[in-house]
Amino acid sequence: MTKRVAIPLFAIILLVFVYSIGQAEVLDGREVPPLPQQSQGDLVGDEVETIVPAPKDITEATAIYIFLGWIWLSIGILIFFLRLKIKEVDRLHELGFFTEDKD
Amino acid sequence: MRIWMDERFGLSSVAQFLKNKSIPINKHTMWSYTGSAILLFFVIQIVTGFILIFYYKPILEEANASVVRIMTEVPLGWILRSVHSWSATFMIAFLFVHLLSIWINKAYRRPRELTWMTGVLLLICSMLFGFTGYLLPWNDLSFSATKVGTDIPRAIPIVGEWVTKLLRGGEDVTGDTLTRFFGIHVCILPIFLLVLLAVHVYLIQKLGMSVPLEEEKSRKKTKEIPFWPNFVYREAIVWLILFGVCLTVAIFFPPSLEKMADLMAPAPEGVKPEWYFLFLFQTLKIFPARFLFISGETVAVFLILLGIVLFFFLPVIDNKPEERKGKIVRATAFLFILYFLILSIWSLL
Numbered sequence: 001m002t003k004r005v006a007i008p009l010f011a012i013i014l015l016v017f018v019y020s021i022g023q024a025e026v027l028d029g030r031e032v033p034p035l036p037q038q039s040q041g042d043l044v045g046d047e048v049e050t051i052v053p054a055p056k057d058i059t060e061a062t063a064i065y066i067f068l069g070w071i072w073l074s075i076g077i078l079i080f081f082l083r084l085k086i087k088e089v090d091r092l093h094e095l096g097f098f099t100e101d102k103d
Numbered sequence: 104m105r106i107w108m109d110e111r112f113g114l115s116s117v118a119q120f121l122k123n124k125s126i127p128i129n130k131h132t133m134w135s136y137t138g139s140a141i142l143l144f145f146v147i148q149i150v151t152g153f154i155l156i157f158y159y160k161p162i163l164e165e166a167n168a169s170v171v172r173i174m175t176e177v178p179l180g181w182i183l184r185s186v187h188s189w190s191a192t193f194m195i196a197f198l199f200v201h202l203l204s205i206w207i208n209k210a211y212r213r214p215r216e217l218t219w220m221t222g223v224l225l226l227i228c229s230m231l232f233g234f235t236g237y238l239l240p241w242n243d244l245s246f247s248a249t250k251v252g253t254d255i256p257r258a259i260p261i262v263g264e265w266v267t268k269l270l271r272g273g274e275d276v277t278g279d280t281l282t283r284f285f286g287i288h289v290c291i292l293p294i295f296l297l298v299l300l301a302v303h304v305y306l307i308q309k310l311g312m313s314v315p316l317e318e319e320k321s322r323k324k325t326k327e328i329p330f331w332p333n334f335v336y337r338e339a340i341v342w343l344i345l346f347g348v349c350l351t352v353a354i355f356f357p358p359s360l361e362k363m364a365d366l367m368a369p370a371p372e373g374v375k376p377e378w379y380f381l382f383l384f385q386t387l388k389i390f391p392a393r394f395l396f397i398s399g400e401t402v403a404v405f406l407i408l409l410g411i412v413l414f415f416f417l418p419v420i421d422n423k424p425e426e427r428k429g430k431i432v433r434a435t436a437f438l439f440i441l442y443f444l445i446l447s448i449w450s451l452l
Contacts, residue, residue: 049362053185
């Protein structure tokens with residue numbers, strides 16, 4: 001990986017990391033109102049009619065979306081490295097590196 | 104450590120086999136990724152299923168309440184359930200695509216007949232997973248759908264009644280049915296599926312992947328790449344993307360849960376099975392009540408069973424893939440896709 005790619009990539013990872021830690025600390029320290037789409041469902045009398053799953057509160061919602069962001073970022077980085085590896089192994093295959101190995 | 108392990112398990116011979124194994128590269132190679140995608144979703148289901156078992160209680164009074172607890176009290180339980188449900192949907196969708204691509208490309212031709220047959224059995228097994236899993240939340244909709252589903256075998260003369268009783272664990276869908284379905288879902292079907300999967304993977308490894316009919320006829324040397332590491336790296340990219348998509352869909356579109364099923368209540372309106380059963384469900388509905396002197400449902404069930412048998416023995420039927428018969432068999436695949444889509448949409452309307 002060249003420096004031109006590595007530095008911005010590292011900066012983005014660092015930014016997301018710092019932002020997610022900051023968000024978690026801010027949200028941990030305060031009372032948050034429940035989201036309108038609560039997981040309690042639509043109440044009919046005393047009986048639960050339908051439970052619509054959703055994050056319990058804004059803290060959980062933020063944590064989940066940040067986690068999802070992290071997952072996609074990790075997937076993106078892994079794909080970037082895998083593509084480099086594919087180029088390398090394809091080149092080795094064309095050079096007959098693996099064929100020699102067979103013998 | 105590696106030497107110690109190799110002396111006991113002989114792993115180097117497996118590694119050598121994987122190194123020597125090659126994958127043909129052609130315009131149909133993209134379809135071979137669907138096979139490993141199915142495996143990925145199966146693994147996701149095993150992992151999420153194991154965690155769900157810790158909280159789920161397969162008894163009449165507790166089933167629905169335990170799913171409510173998973174969704175509301177267990178930390179991130181609703182995501183876990185959603186991932187389990189969505190990975191099942193993705194798995195069956197990819198199974199359909201995988202089998203249809205094999206059907207259209209005629210990859211089942213000699214000597215790969217058994218690979219196809221084990222694949223069809225895996226599809227049936229997966230659909231049964233979906234059918235048994237649908238009842239487990241024990242809500243109104245799943246209860247009524249299971250009632251309808253387990254009633255279908257009754258249309259088969261002589262053995263039908265017995266099959267329905269065997270599935271339900273009695274005359275009606277009760278707590279016994281729930282326990283029975285849970286047992287089938289977490290014990291019997293996984294054993295069957297793992298055995299079938301082992302045979303299927305072994306056959307693929309032994310016989311290799313097929314090349315398209317045109318390339319086989321032209322006898323040109325096909326371009327190939329090694330399975331390890333060239334193909335595995337490519338597959339890893341597909342797995343990562345599919346995992347991300349499954350998780351994202353599971354978070355944004357989690358399945359809801361209706362209230363606990365009441366054994367005495369009338370069936371709710373709009374009872375529908377899972378999407379992959381809709382075309383069969385609609386097939387049963389479009390048949391008239393009586394067909395000459397036989398019940399319409401019996402005729403429909405027999406036609407469906409006949410279709411499954413023909414589908415299973417497709418490589419035997421299509422024994423001359425490059426001739427006229429082969430072209431008709433390929434056209435049938437497109438007709439099936441059309442039939443599946445039209446009837447599924449019709450059922451939803």
